[in-house]
Amino acid sequence: MRTTIIIAAVGLALTSQVAWGVAPRNEPVQPIPAVAVTEPAKVELGKKLFFDPRLSKSGFISCNSCHNLSMGGTDNLKSSIGHNWQQGPINSPTVLNSSLNLAQFWDGRAADLKEQAGGPIANPGEMAFTHELAIGVLQSIPGYVAEFEAVFGQEVLDIDMVTDAIAAFEETLVTPHSPFDQWLLGDDDALNAQALAGYQLFKQSGCVACHNGPNLGGTSFQRMGVVEPYQSTADTIGRAAVTGKDADRFAFKVPTLRNVELTYPYFHDGEAATLEEAVDIMGRLQLGRVYSDEEIGQIVAFLKSLTGEQPRFELPILPPSSNDTPAPAPFG
């Protein structure tokens, strides 16, 4: 039944595109491509793992804790809460449409979703576990062992299988059919005049230089604070931590603007509470342009047209632990 729901959602997206029956408009932004689920059993397994707090030391924090699929794939906090209520160093990016990014994490230190998925599990400030302990937990749960065997053909689990399944689920988390995508596919009525004016301004004033492609971002690393320096509350040097290059200091992966209405607060430090504030700061710091209130309202109207259909699926029911499952250690 869960598989059926996923396929139905994909089918809907395809139908919508077929209904318009035209190639997308020739724009620097492309519609979100529909996802074809080729390995439904792996996706279902990955969904369970994404929601399973037993991948954390405490037994309390799951992937969904900070990439909450009820809330645009984010936690809507400036920075996240980790094990023992540690304050994270950076704002949690949305998992929605993240497969469309050139790399993962703000500094791009993971090449893809599979590599990313292993990070938080073993980060002492996040889920605070180790890959070995996480595998030990999963291996002790008969329901998981059976599912891993069905998907991967072996009963002996490893972290590659875990991250592969999580990534397979995350790849389904796309949000097609936003009003803007409907407009891109030829429906003139999908955007009102204010949003359309916002899109024209977004292109003409240079936002699209970085926020382009199907994800309106995720295609490059850019320095935050081009025209004016940005005074951040976050203690991070950005991309330079990965490349070691001084030129990459305070460069970050350009975040997607898809569903940006849902992914507040904004910037890598979460210091912009509203879209209006974020647009104003971006204009000043990146483009040297002071937008009027009317212009900000137009761009924000455009940005809100980027909210797509959120992934719809049944809350997964997790297989229970066995007598051999190590107990979580939330306070240990």
Add this chain to the structure above:
Amino acid sequence: MRTTIIIAAVGLALTSQVAWGVAPRNEPVQPIPAVAVTEPAKVELGKKLFFDPRLSKSGFISCNSCHNLSMGGTDNLKSSIGHNWQQGPINSPTVLNSSLNLAQFWDGRAADLKEQAGGPIANPGEMAFTHELAIGVLQSIPGYVAEFEAVFGQEVLDIDMVTDAIAAFEETLVTPHSPFDQWLLGDDDALNAQALAGYQLFKQSGCVACHNGPNLGGTSFQRMGVVEPYQSTADTIGRAAVTGKDADRFAFKVPTLRNVELTYPYFHDGEAATLEEAVDIMGRLQLGRVYSDEEIGQIVAFLKSLTGEQPRFELPILPPSSNDTPAPAPFG
């Protein structure tokens, strides 16, 4: 669509009962009654609120954090994690089938689910918010205001509406159609010989004196440690905190045994990690009986036959905050 799923599940349970076509066997345990959803819009609203961490000071903890519907309506921890990683004083009881209990909380201090729902929101050790602040947050979210108006006929929210909706959702969280219920309804093949022997032993040796009714518990308060005292790690006097009576010291609401396979660890202090350990301790302390390993195996087989169909529904998508929504204060 979500409504349809709920009704379909109810329909399935009804069909099953009709298929057997007989009154339940005359036993001290009754099948879980199917739920008729009479107010689907209220249930949907309550589901969103149940999953919404914005009802907590941190913006991180929701009802589902400790009553996780992926994990039998519990957090599977000895005691729960509250605001700022505070350790809770007691094991979180399952929300599944909780409408069948005579009262709520281990000490029964809330008469019903509606009264219960307001407790954790305002408990400084749990969600650490106030009802006033929670209402302020919800009132600032246009999507919620529209839903509350549709359900309650007014745009001005109050905590009674919030807890009423949460309770309406929780009342749908029943788990019919367990193997034991199938047996109760006449299907002789639904239990194997070991589980059936376990049920006979459960009745004959006295467990059923407290664990009776459709929820196999939840019908009375009983002292933990009747034959021998129980040395608890939890700092609580139980029911006496509500009644002020010395006779109620260390009395607790008898927990349901429905889905007990999923609601580990056991007892109000969560100190019994396995069903085998819980059965052994209960026999010694409550009944003065030392069960053999074979007998424990039989009772555990019976207990595992109490796992019913878990509630199946779409993960709710929450309405986004507005520019007027107060920011959460996880570290404030």
